Amino acid sequence: MSGSRPTIYDVARLAGVSTATVSRALNGSGQIAPATSAAIDAAVSQLGYQPNTIARSLVTKSTQTIALLLPDIANPFYAALVSGIQERALASGSTMLLCTTEGVPEREEQYLSLLRAKQVDGVLVDGLVLPPERIADFVREGLPIVCLDRDIDSTSVPLVQVDNRVGAQLATQHLLSLGHTRIGHVAGAPGLRISDERIGGYRDALAAAAVERDPTLVAVGSFTEEGGYEAMRALLAASTLTAVFAANDLSALGVMHAIAESGRRVPDDVSVVGFDDLRLAAHTTPPLTTVHQPAFEIAQRATQLLLDLARGCDVPQRLHLLEPELVVRSSTAPPA
Amino acid sequence: MSGSRPTIYDVARLAGVSTATVSRALNGSGQIAPATSAAIDAAVSQLGYQPNTIARSLVTKSTQTIALLLPDIANPFYAALVSGIQERALASGSTMLLCTTEGVPEREEQYLSLLRAKQVDGVLVDGLVLPPERIADFVREGLPIVCLDRDIDSTSVPLVQVDNRVGAQLATQHLLSLGHTRIGHVAGAPGLRISDERIGGYRDALAAAAVERDPTLVAVGSFTEEGGYEAMRALLAASTLTAVFAANDLSALGVMHAIAESGRRVPDDVSVVGFDDLRLAAHTTPPLTTVHQPAFEIAQRATQLLLDLARGCDVPQRLHLLEPELVVRSSTAPPA
DNA sequence: GCGGTTGCTGAAAGCGGTTACGTCTATCCT
DNA sequence: AGGATAGACGTAACCGCTTTCAGCAACCGC
Missing domain, CATH: 1.10.260.40 (lambda repressor-like DNA-binding domains)
Structure with a gap:
């Protein structure tokens, strides 16, 4: 004793x-x-x-620990990634450090540096705002990094994400097939590839249906409830429409809020479709039609990739695209 | 080189x-x-x-790492805890391991054991289902543990939480003061102290207002959208009411869903108040009146406590209660 | 009977830090 | 002047494990 x-x-x-x-x-x-x-x-x-795994790590140079670095776990989409990561990580005896950056680049760098010192086996990043070169620096120093969901502009970092363009096309086509022609789009945060891809898919679908393009139908948002709310208010004031494709479910919430506030009803007066298929999308009023993003699979794939990378295997393919799927609920209907 | x-x-x-x-x-x-x-x-x-912090840890016996062990980070309330933890942890140079158990007791034990082997400085637990004795075993072996939000029945584990009874009273009093007397309650998961406390506060408030107690007004839920939905459907079928206090915001979502589905409107036909004040509560349709839980402060306090414990200080006080606050939005109104 | 495997084990050198202890000046006090 | 003291640093043990290398049986084929 x-x-x-x-x-x-x-x-x-x-x-x-x-x-x-x-x-x-x-x-x-x-x-x-x-x-x-x-x-x-x-x-x-x-x-x-x-x-004592610490002692073991010192000699094996493997800590059986990976990190997840992202802005804010309170974003349900990020949270949805965790179980997929966890599942794969635990299977290999690894645990996951969660590092939230609040979107502050200095904090991202601070964490990356700390993680390197902690000898983590690798890090999964999402939604970072740090310049890609800085991230590439860490990769060059031997820190395995893989990117999920949101891309960074660096060829040295593998990426696993859903096919955003196809997803946006699915959403828009759905509205078109219901008979809508005045279809708005509340975009994501400006300057992000993911936002551009979703706008692109939206435009593709409209073009394919030979619907004229109207710039007053697109408002810039920020992937948040607040952003969706503000953008939708602007859209309602500036244009007439019978349907909206929101860049993600969170902004769809804000969009529905703004619609209700204006005295209109969903889907009677305006149909809404989101993107992500968050757990709560099934329980909004009305339940939200949305594009399902396979968060669990994305996370799994990315984690597997990272673990492989950490084990020294090099991954042949940089880009891993998964297929989105449309989930129809009650927030969409034919125009009045 | x-x-x-x-x-x-x-x-x-x-x-x-x-x-x-x-x-x-x-x-x-x-x-x-x-x-x-x-x-x-x-x-x-x-x-x-x-x-190399690994080498350092081997001799100092401190890993500058704490863990957060809970069922599911996709629950927004749990997610809200993270930033408070992170803030305090980072201030002391510590990082946080996130371990999700999906409510499986074996998984809880597996993680606890793994965390001990990893020499974490301490672990924050919430919503565990493992028998308290098993958890106390780890404490006895020298693993600092502090409990946040949900209690476990063990005197060896400090607890930081909101005053649930007072919170429930606040919610119920609000409905009473609007003139409601037929006030339902969609409870949390059965068998949890947190559920009992919220039911208790609800009953206290009714008793204080001399409103007769009606058992058909209470339905058992599960702290989830689904549970709230089912419970509310049962309530609507079995009783007549003009207001509901839901055990948390997630079930309030389900409650509103069920109300809408039954052709009633919130708050015109039935008022709804939740508990937690999740970020999304401000963006439901209609925006949700709810009891604010100071998640950030809870997390901060608990983390500080844990770090103190890990540093060898013993904490004098086992129970740390924070004050709830009512946030009135648009889901409540006087009865018709 | 002998070299060559095969199976099982131990001694000891690290892994990359921290820290108790000792040493050596330079300074200070009486 | 002599001893005490403080300041600045080096030596080496140690944290708890893994792993190379070598050793020693017992077995094989010839």
Whole structure:
């Protein structure tokens, strides 16, 4: 009862073998006699021994830890990524550090640097605002990084995301097929590729249906409830429309809020479709038609990629696109 | 350009001193001559040296890492805790491991055990379902644990939470003061102290207003949209009411969904008040009246407590109650 | 009977830091 | 002048594990 936890030496002494043998037995490396193995197991359970992973990490250079670096976990889409990551990580005995940056670039850099010092095996990033060169610097120093959802402009960082353009096309086509022609778009935050891709898909679909393009139908938002709300108010004031495609579900919430506030009803007066298919999309009033993003699979794929990268395998393919899917609920209907 | 990262030996050699001096200089322990210090700083920045925290942890026995263990980060309330934790943790140079259990007790134990092996400095737990004895075992072995939001039945684990009873009273009093007397309650998951406290506060308020108690006005939910939806459907079928207090905002969403589905309107036909004040509560249709829970402060306090505990200070007070606050929006109105 | 495997194990050198202890000046006091 | 003290630094042990290398049986084929 020394108070402090037993070490591999205690186990070795009790089992009457050397620490090398204990280590081998516990890791399944090398060959060990059945009798020895049993003695070690007995000693382990008698002492309640558990290897100190810190010590192990020091020599193996692997911490069995990855990090997730993103602006804000309160964003439900980011939160949805976690279970996919967790599942893959846990399967390989790894744990996940969560680092939220609040969108502050200095904080991103501070974290990246801290993570490097902590010898994490790799980091998953999403929604970063740091210049890609700075991120590439870390990659160059040997820190594996993979990007999910939102791209950064760097060829050295693999990316796993949904096909945003196709998703936006799906959403817009759905509205078109209901008979809408005055279809607005509340875009995402300006300057992001993801926003551009969704705008692009929206325009593609309109063009394919030979619907004239009207710039007063597009408002810039910010991927937030607030942004959607403001943008929709602007849209309602500046144009007439019977349907809106919001860049994501969060802004769709704000959009519906603005619509209700203006005395209009969803979907009677204006149809709304979102993007992401957050858990809560099924429980808005009315339940939201939206483009499903396979967050779980995205996260899984990205994590697997990262773990592979950390293990030294190099990944052949930089870009991994997953397919979106339209989920029709009650926020869309034919125009009045 | 050896490829691998510089160690303290490299710095020592370049600065012409011993590793002990470098260590002291870098940690500010012991006294070192200004000239030496300058030489070391120069060597550090020339080499781009960054201490290996793993090696440091091995000897200091502190990993500067805490863990957050909870069922599911996709629950926005849990997510809201993260920034408070992060803020305090980062201030002390610590990072946070996120461990989600999906409510599976084996997984909780697996994680706790893994975290112990990883030598984390402490763990923050919320919403665990593991028997309190099992958790106390870890505490006894020297793993600092503090509980936030939801209690576990163990005197060895400090708890930081909002005053749930008072919060529920606030919500119910608000409805009473609007003139409601048929006030329903969609409770939280059964068997949890947090659910009982909120039911208790609801009953207290009714009793204080001398409103007769009607068991058909209380339905059991589960703190989820789905649970709120089902419970509200049952309530609407079994009883007549003009207002509902939902055990949390998520179930309030489900409640509003069920109300809308039944052809009634919020708040015209039935008023709804929630609990938590999630970010999205301001953007539901209609915006939700709810009890604000100071998640950021709860998280901060709990983290500070944990860090203190890890530093060996013992905390005098086990229970830390914070004050709730009513936020009135548009989901409540006087009865028709 | 002998060199060559095969199976199992131990001694010891790290991994990259921290820190107790000792040493050596320079300064200070009486 | 002599001893005490403080300042600045080096030596080396150690944190708890992994892993190379070598050793020693017992076995094989010939």
